[in-house]
Amino acid sequence: MIFTPFMLGSxxxxxxxxxxxxxxxxxxxxxxxxxxxxxxxxGQRAGAGLIITEGAPISTVARGYSLTPGIYTQAQIDGWKRVTDxxxxxxxxxxxxxxxxxxxSHASIAGEQPVSPSALKVPDRVYGPLPQGGFGMIxxxxxxxxxxxxxxxxxADFTQAAVNAMEAGFDGVELHGAHGYLLEQFLCRSSNQRSDCYGGGQENRLRFLLEVIKAxxxxxxxxxxxLRLSPYVGGSGGLDPELPELTLKLVAALAPLGLAYLHLSEGGGNGTPDRFREQLRERYPRPIMVAGNYTLESGQAMLNRGLADLIAFGQPFITNPDLVRRCRxxxxxxPVDDAAQATFYGGGAEGYTDYPIA
Incomplete structure (x- = not known):
């Protein structure tokens, strides 16, 4: 089944x-x-049924990792157009x-003080400029x-970025609502202690994300x-105990909208209970994608059980541009060994475009 075609809407x-x-x-x-x-x-990895790009910041203040490709200037749009072509x-x-x-983030990356639902910092490290020069974790x-x-x-920035993505020739956009980034920061009590209509109860904490999706x-x-979510993967503030329940409320509200898919990031996969996956499927009849150290066998098993429609693979695609063909x-x-991991961030062709194609 994993090798068979799939209609993602049209x-x-x-x-x-x-x-x-x-x-x-x-x-x-x-x-x-x-x-x-x-x-x-x-282009080397176009054998995948679908590619989801690395995160593209929607503005300068949105960026938290140096050297990541934006989608808010014409030069960036033009560069992405070459990728989609x-x-x-x-x-x-x-x-x-x-x-x-x-x-x-950090002001040296974003160009200004980072923003969040509340003025709450947690210990965290991101890829940015080092005082001695070059880039590393700060x-x-x-x-x-x-x-x-x-x-x-x-x-407005999310909306304009989506419009820019269409100009760049993308087939669609995925909103990053996972892993402790801004959209998830509004969902979690640990990062959202607002007293206005965007904070407090669950409905209020859902408001910002729903407004972004509607726009x-x-x-x-x-x-x-x-939309990508990670209810059982703790972000920089740790795992929020309300997030699974809040996620089920969210997907029930999203079900009638007809989104392209819901992407569930599971980390290692073992922390997501089967009962949650079943409840998710009950509430969300649209396509569901899962990611979390899946293998060909475990991904096929998820498809067989009807709990997912698409299986996302991360690091295996780094070292195997022709992953689909190799699996077939x-x-x-x-393998993704220490040498491969050393080239994950930054650099040139080494560890990026020089992996052999069988």
């Missing part, structure tokens, strides 16, 4: 393999523009992940609480809009 996918979003930090500077190396990298020329489909990191800065003006501007779907269509033909996979 978008035909060649198979049910998805390349998960992974930060690689290989942009052209200045301006954080998608590079020619990125064109080659994504290459993937489409090779028969692939591609969504861009729209990203706002919120408090998981401590995040103190965020400031978002004003209503900030909230309105951020919703984006109004601009580009629900069938081109997807039973060929050995290039």
């Amino acid at each position: 978008l035909p996918l060649a198979n049910r393999f998805v390349m998960a979003p992974m930060t690689r930090a290989r942009t052209d500077q200045p301006g954080d523009r998608p590079s020619e190396l990125m064109v080659k990298y994504y 290459e993937v489409h020329a090779k028969g692939g489909k591609i969504f861009i992940q729209l990203w706002h990191v919120g408090r998981r 401590e995040t800065g103190e965020p400031r609480a978002m004003t209503q003006e900030d909230i309105d501007a951020t919703i 984006v779907t109004s601009a580009i269509g629900a069938e081109r809009t997807a 033909e039973g060929l050995a996979l290039t």
Whole structure:
């Protein structure tokens, strides 16, 4: 089943393999523009039924990792257009992940003080400029609480980024609502201690995310809009005990909208109870994607049980550009070893576009 075609709404996918979003930090500077190396990298992996790009910041203040490709300037749009043209020329489909990191940033990366629902910092490290030069992991800065003006501007930034993505030729967008970034920061009590209509009870904490989704779907269509969530994967503030319950309320509200898919990031996969997956399926009849160290066998098992429609693979796609073919033909996979991990962030072609194709 994992090798069979799948209709994602009206978008035909060649198979049910998805390349998960992974930060690689290989942009052209200045301006954080998608590079020619990125064109080659994504084109090499077009055998996936669907590619989801690395997170693309929707504005300067949205960025929390240096050298990541934005989607808010014309130069960035033009760079992404070369990527989508290459993937489409090779028969692939591609969504861009729209990203706002919120408090998981530093002024040296974002160009200003990071923002969050509340002015609450937690210990966290992100990829940014080092005092001695170059880039590496640095401590995040103190965020400031978002004003209503900030909230309105951020919703507008998400919407404009989605419109920009359509101009760049993407098949759709995935909103990054997982892993302790801004959208999830509004959901969690540990990061959202507001006293206005965006804080307090669960309905209020859902408000910002729902407003973003409504704005984006109004601009580009629900069938081109997807959402990633991680209710059982703790972000920088740890695991929020209310998040699974809140997620079920959220997906029930999303079900009638007709989104392209719901993407459940499970980390290692073992922490997500089967009962939650069943409840998710009961409340959400649209396509469900799962990611979390899946293998060919465990991914196929999820499809067989009807708890997912698409399986996202992360690191195996880094070291195996032709992952789908290798799995189909039973060929050995290039492992993700220490040498591969050393080239995850930044650099050039080494560990990026130089992996062999069988």
